[in-house]
Amino acid sequence: MITADLSTALPELILAVYAMLALLVVTYGGQDRWASPLTWATALVFALLGLEVSLGSGAETAFHGAFIADGFARFAKTVILFGSAVMLLLSEDYMRRHGQLKYEFPILVAMAVLGMMVMVSAGDLMSLYMGLELQSLALYVVAAFRRDSIRSTEAGLKYFVLGALSSGLLLYGASLVYGYSGATEFKAIAEVVHAEGVSLGMLFGMAFLCAGLAFKVSAAPFHMWTPDVYEGSPTPVTAFFATAPKAAAAALFVRVLYGAFGDAVADWQQIIAFLAIASMFLGSIAAIGQTNLKRLLAYSSIGHMGFALVGLAAGTAQGATAVLVYLAIYVTMNVGVFAFVMCMERDGAPVTSIHDLAGLWKSQPRRAAALGALFFSLAGIPPLVGFFGKWYVFVAAVEAGLVPLAVAGAVASVIGAFYYLRVVKIIFLDEPSAALTGSMPVTHNLALAASALVMGLAWLPGVNLLGVPELAKAAAAGLF
Numbered sequence: 001m002i003t004a005d006l007s008t009a010l011p012e013l014i015l016a017v018y019a020m021l022a023l024l025v026v027t028y029g030g031q032d033r034w035a036s037p038l039t040w041a042t043a044l045v046f047a048l049l050g051l052e053v054s055l056g057s058g059a060e061t062a063f064h065g066a067f068i069a070d071g072f073a074r075f076a077k078t079v080i081l082f083g084s085a086v087m088l089l090l091s092e093d094y095m096r097r098h099g100q101l102k103y104e105f106p107i108l109v110a111m112a113v114l115g116m117m118v119m120v121s122a123g124d125l126m127s128l129y130m131g132l133e134l135q136s137l138a139l140y141v142v143a144a145f146r147r148d149s150i151r152s153t154e155a156g157l158k159y160f161v162l163g164a165l166s167s168g169l170l171l172y173g174a175s176l177v178y179g180y181s182g183a184t185e186f187k188a189i190a191e192v193v194h195a196e197g198v199s200l201g202m203l204f205g206m207a208f209l210c211a212g213l214a215f216k217v218s219a220a221p222f223h224m225w226t227p228d229v230y231e232g233s234p235t236p237v238t239a240f241f242a243t244a245p246k247a248a249a250a251a252l253f254v255r256v257l258y259g260a261f262g263d264a265v266a267d268w269q270q271i272i273a274f275l276a277i278a279s280m281f282l283g284s285i286a287a288i289g290q291t292n293l294k295r296l297l298a299y300s301s302i303g304h305m306g307f308a309l310v311g312l313a314a315g316t317a318q319g320a321t322a323v324l325v326y327l328a329i330y331v332t333m334n335v336g337v338f339a340f341v342m343c344m345e346r347d348g349a350p351v352t353s354i355h356d357l358a359g360l361w362k363s364q365p366r367r368a369a370a371l372g373a374l375f376f377s378l379a380g381i382p383p384l385v386g387f388f389g390k391w392y393v394f395v396a397a398v399e400a401g402l403v404p405l406a407v408a409g410a411v412a413s414v415i416g417a418f419y420y421l422r423v424v425k426i427i428f429l430d431e432p433s434a435a436l437t438g439s440m441p442v443t444h445n446l447a448l449a450a451s452a453l454v455m456g457l458a459w460l461p462g463v464n465l466l467g468v469p470e471l472a473k474a475a476a477a478g479l480f
Contacts, residue, residue: 005062008069011049012117018045019110026103035101039092042106043085050081059478065185066124075324075475076120076251083243083331084113086447091236093441094342100146100234112138116248122255125174125184136163139245143233155232162225170212176205186259198264206261210271216249217305220278230298238294239338242301247327250308254320258479265315272313277408279306284416293341293352296419300378303416304330310409311393314400317476322392324472329389336374336451340367345438354423359432370452372424377455379420380413385455388465
């Protein structure tokens with residue numbers, strides 16, 4: 001039994017052992033010279049584990065149902081691992097140039113990714129909390145990684161305090177669910193809900209669980225940490241926050257609601273619909289006044305998580321498929337955007353104002369074209385792939401009878417298009433005041449070009465979004 005359990009959780013065990021061995025090696029073997037090779041080695045481990053996970057099949061459980069390795073978990077882990085690998089590679093040059101490349105960074109990222117993998121495979125409230133906190137504790141530290149910066153320290157402290165509050169909400173909800181169901185395993189909770197319905201106490205527990213998870217995806221009104229943490233953290237850390245952790249938290253949201261409360265869709269659908277509407281409109285409206293690119297992308301992430309929650313609110317297999325497709329597209333878009341943002345410098349100093357992009361079309365036309373395509377895709381303008389992400393979640397909502405929610409999403413998308421198009425206008429039409437002088441390494445150029453090409457061409461009939469919708473559909477079927 002123990003052997004079978006360990007075999008089921010083998011990727012997580014490999015990553016845990018690797019992170020601990022790496023910590024021992026660099027601690028006793030000379031710290032400074034290990035930072036760069038450790039970064040690349042960790043990225044390679046992520047990529048190999050992502051390949052291993054993606055090739056898996058079937059559904060298995062371990063540790064008495066606390067750990068689930070099914071198609072849904074494999075899809076989410078693949079997105080998490082490959083997104084983390086790319087972001088870690090992109091961060092290496094930035095961290096070295098700014099004197100922040102320490103051996104602790106890739107190890108902390110590895111620990112955070114391990115927590116994410118446990119999260120999306122959680123089949124029990126206990127394993128859910130263990131994975132969530134393992135991820136969160138590592139992210140608190142990397143947010144404040146630039147210790148000599150007041151803003152970075154402030155970002156880490158804000159994230160820690162508000163994260164502790166959200167963990168308290170989630171724990172309180174979990175205790176209520178356990179108290180009224182007598183179980184912590186999702187399958188056992190689902191059986192109680194199916195047999196007895198949702199009692200008032202369990203309804204409160206479910207609401208607190210949703211509040212705690214909403215914080216992790218930075219859904220309004222639990223979004224308050226996002227702009228300050230995005231702005232204050234080192235840019236590679238911001239890039240990491242905007243990709244893998246968001247995908248992991250959203251996948252966990254789907255896992256909890258479908259796995260434990262799948263027969264109580266009517267009870268949690270209104271909560272998710274409210275979170276979706278609040279996030280879409282707050283993200284779209286609040287970003288209009290932003291001139292700092294990192295804060296703008298923070299509000300953009302709030303809005304995009306709102307769109308993902310539209311698919312979750314549907315409460316159907318089609319809705320779960322739409323969420324997975326949206327997450328894959330969202331991560332890909334952000335990889336490209338942040339590959340460029342990390343290289344925005346003038347005279348050796350990083351710059352993050354949207355006005356620093358003025359006239360980019362004249363000085364760097366190819367990169368400007370790629371960045372323009374990514375911002376058009378983030379805005380959801382057809383026929384770019386970002387449009388199809390929103391199309392999938394809106395169709396799922398309409399098919400589930402949530403037409404007003406889909407209409408609200410369309411209106412929010414139109415509002416949000418303004419600030420994306422403003423950035424495109426600055427890139428292509430504004431006169432340059434002073435050109436950006438930062439160079440882009442090969443890895444950054446490749447990430448920017450690949451992301452832009454995927455967003456610009458993957459909609460073609462023969463390409464069919466690289467087969468992601470079919471893979472997501474098969475993955476979502478595992479939840480039912």
